[in-house]
Amino acid sequence: MENIIEVKNLTKKFRDFIAVDSISFNVKKGEILGFLGPNGAGKSTTIRMLTTLTRPTSGTAIINGFDIIKSPAEVRKHIGLVAEKIILYDHLTANENLQFFGRLFNLSKELIKERSDKWIRRLNMEEWGDKQVGIFSTGMKQRINIIRALLTEPDILFLDEPTLGLDPHTSRLIRDFITELNEKGITMVLTTHDMHEAEILSDRVAIIDQGKIIALDSADNLKKTIKGISNPTLEDVFLALTGKEVRDFTKKYTSSHRGHWRGPKITRVR
Amino acid sequence: MKKTLSNIWQITKKDLLEFSRDHIRLMTFIIMPIFMMILTGFIFPSQSSLKNVPIGIADLDKKETSQKIIDAIQEISMSDSYRAFNIKMYKDIETIKEGIKKQDINGGLVIPTDFSSNILSNQQTTLIIVEDQSSPQISGLITQVFEKLIDNFSQQLSIQKVETILVAYNQTRSPKISPRAIVQPLLSKIEGLIPGNPNYFEFVAPGIMAQIVMTAVLTGLAASVSREKEQGTLDGILISPISRLAIILGKALSQSIRGLVQGIIVMLLVVFIFNVTIHGNLLLVILLLLLGIFSFVGLGILVSAFTSEQETATQLLFMFQFPMLFLSGVFFPIQQMPEFMQKISHLIPLTYAVEALRKVMVLGAGIADVKSELIILLAFGTITLSISVPLFRKMITR
Numbered sequence A: 001m002e003n004i005i006e007v008k009n010l011t012k013k014f015r016d017f018i019a020v021d022s023i024s025f026n027v028k029k030g031e032i033l034g035f036l037g038p039n040g041a042g043k044s045t046t047i048r049m050l051t052t053l054t055r056p057t058s059g060t061a062i063i064n065g066f067d068i069i070k071s072p073a074e075v076r077k078h079i080g081l082v083a084e085k086i087i088l089y090d091h092l093t094a095n096e097n098l099q100f101f102g103r104l105f106n107l108s109k110e111l112i113k114e115r116s117d118k119w120i121r122r123l124n125m126e127e128w129g130d131k132q133v134g135i136f137s138t139g140m141k142q143r144i145n146i147i148r149a150l151l152t153e154p155d156i157l158f159l160d161e162p163t164l165g166l167d168p169h170t171s172r173l174i175r176d177f178i179t180e181l182n183e184k185g186i187t188m189v190l191t192t193h194d195m196h197e198a199e200i201l202s203d204r205v206a207i208i209d210q211g212k213i214i215a216l217d218s219a220d221n222l223k224k225t226i227k228g229i230s231n232p233t234l235e236d237v238f239l240a241l242t243g244k245e246v247r248d249f250t251k252k253y254t255s256s257h258r259g260h261w262r263g264p265k266i267t268r269v270r
Numbered sequence B: 001m002k003k004t005l006s007n008i009w010q011i012t013k014k015d016l017l018e019f020s021r022d023h024i025r026l027m028t029f030i031i032m033p034i035f036m037m038i039l040t041g042f043i044f045p046s047q048s049s050l051k052n053v054p055i056g057i058a059d060l061d062k063k064e065t066s067q068k069i070i071d072a073i074q075e076i077s078m079s080d081s082y083r084a085f086n087i088k089m090y091k092d093i094e095t096i097k098e099g100i101k102k103q104d105i106n107g108g109l110v111i112p113t114d115f116s117s118n119i120l121s122n123q124q125t126t127l128i129i130v131e132d133q134s135s136p137q138i139s140g141l142i143t144q145v146f147e148k149l150i151d152n153f154s155q156q157l158s159i160q161k162v163e164t165i166l167v168a169y170n171q172t173r174s175p176k177i178s179p180r181a182i183v184q185p186l187l188s189k190i191e192g193l194i195p196g197n198p199n200y201f202e203f204v205a206p207g208i209m210a211q212i213v214m215t216a217v218l219t220g221l222a223a224s225v226s227r228e229k230e231q232g233t234l235d236g237i238l239i240s241p242i243s244r245l246a247i248i249l250g251k252a253l254s255q256s257i258r259g260l261v262q263g264i265i266v267m268l269l270v271v272f273i274f275n276v277t278i279h280g281n282l283l284l285v286i287l288l289l290l291l292g293i294f295s296f297v298g299l300g301i302l303v304s305a306f307t308s309e310q311e312t313a314t315q316l317l318f319m320f321q322f323p324m325l326f327l328s329g330v331f332f333p334i335q336q337m338p339e340f341m342q343k344i345s346h347l348i349p350l351t352y353a354v355e356a357l358r359k360v361m362v363l364g365a366g367i368a369d370v371k372s373e374l375i376i377l378l379a380f381g382t383i384t385l386s387i388s389v390p391l392f393r394k395m396i397t398r
Helices: A043-050 A072-078 A094-104 A109-122 A138-150 A168-183 A195-201 A219-224 A234-242 A249-258 B002-021 B023-043 B064-075 B093-101 B115-120 B136-169 B179-183 B200-231 B233-238 B244-272 B282-306 B310-327 B339-345 B349-363 B367-396
Strands: A003-014 A017-028 A032-036 A058-063 A079-082 A156-160 A187-191 A204-209 A212-217 B053-059 B085-090 B107-111 B128-131
Touching (some): A003 A043, A017 A212, A032 A043, A043 A058, A043 A156, A094 B002, B023 B200, B053 B064, B053 B093, B064 B085, B085 B093, B200 B244, B200 B282, B200 B310, B244 B367, B282 B349
Parallel strands (some): B053 B085, B053 B107
Antiparallel strands (some): A003 A058, A204 A212, B107 B128
């Protein structure tokens, strides 16, 4: 299958901290790539670089045939982003938000209306279109937020923890919707901490740790690499590969300052 | 080009819509200039602020002439029907000083025992003005009034005396010598550019207008950009194909509109509530406000490029705004400041905006009279914008 994203030696440094360390990988057209990694591993920074929001220190990526550094404006026309923070204005209504963001892409008012109505119906938000987003629950906001990312009918959708903090009903609704969109041909890059979610949604899983991709394969293939545990889960794979210490951005600094500081062990719940 | 313009307008419209929905921000937006005007208008001292000020008089002479002075003081009124002074009689200078110490009175006058006898015997007499050093502004006014009054009295007395001398000297001489001309050969007359006496309020109104417009643009712009950074909504705009220029100009435009509206609210208040007459061209006033905004947009963009949190931005700006308010001559004339401060004043664009607005609003100056200020404001805006816009583009996708 054809590669829709080709990442080549992508690196991002913040002063002397290397957030993303020369990673290279490809995403095939039409697949869902699960992007896993401990907090501070470089997932969000990678997504920000791929969506042209952060400039790489070195390396580049080709998205849908366009270079993220040379032609960021072209790249932007083909991608949608559901970021960690919900991209909606609390004081505007759902429809006003959708119109505003749609108009930025020079879509006609009618087209925006047509597309947003269709998805608002699909995600059971019909009654809320003309209400200000500020009164919405997180789950409702996230639904509108996803519709916002879809207005341009992008070829690629970047989803940074789309179900974080949502109740099981909304999480299920959104997962089903992601599958549905994928079936229509949208390629997705999905970060999550929910191993179950990663497993059921992703065609392939990339595990990133300390700015490097340490594994990239289908969930089943990754599980086969685990020896000594019967019926290993994706969580087992994840813990085996990334180690069992709590690893955080801040801890890296602490450990480098104090020498041999070691974090508490995670108690694994199965 | 057309696309950029329409993108700018989309951002502006969204910002204004968002702003109009935020009731608290909307309220402070309207109430703040009203507060500013009312406070500065009424708190600062002016001549008309002498209303029923308690003063003490010790009349040690107790003759007809000394009573005349007291009556004259009694009659003084600055404006409306209020008497300027509320006179309390004291028995000597010591009791007057006691009275000031207790703050029963804000000043005093001692008429000495030999007052009328000295006048009759052609001797000089000293009247003592006792000042209340705890409030220099009020006591300055009282002293001024007393000195003027004593001066007038003294003149009247000398005119009478000269007249008697003239009568004895030569009555038939023609043309007749006027005793007034001998006592006071020189007179002065004040002629202003506009009718009437401008008060402190007319001085401060243009300054407040310029200042409010500046604050709106500077803080408003930086806060609006950093708020969107913080909330993450800026990413939603940045990921669209519109240019960085359109984003920042759209934001600048919405803040400028807000600034201009606030400036106009102040102008309306000044005209209709505080009875200030605007002597110059109204369109020129608005042009100056616009240029004032323009001169600050660049600085606003600069701050918003560097700060990622709203709180940092507001604090940073507050640190500059407060001294700027005093250095730019909004409240006190720059000419009063020490020389090195005057030099700093002339580095601040607000100074020129205030000066030009004052010229136009108070003195009725035309566009040619404020040409140099217009050029400086324009240059300041152009330079800061040409530095800050590329910087903003660079900083926004770090």
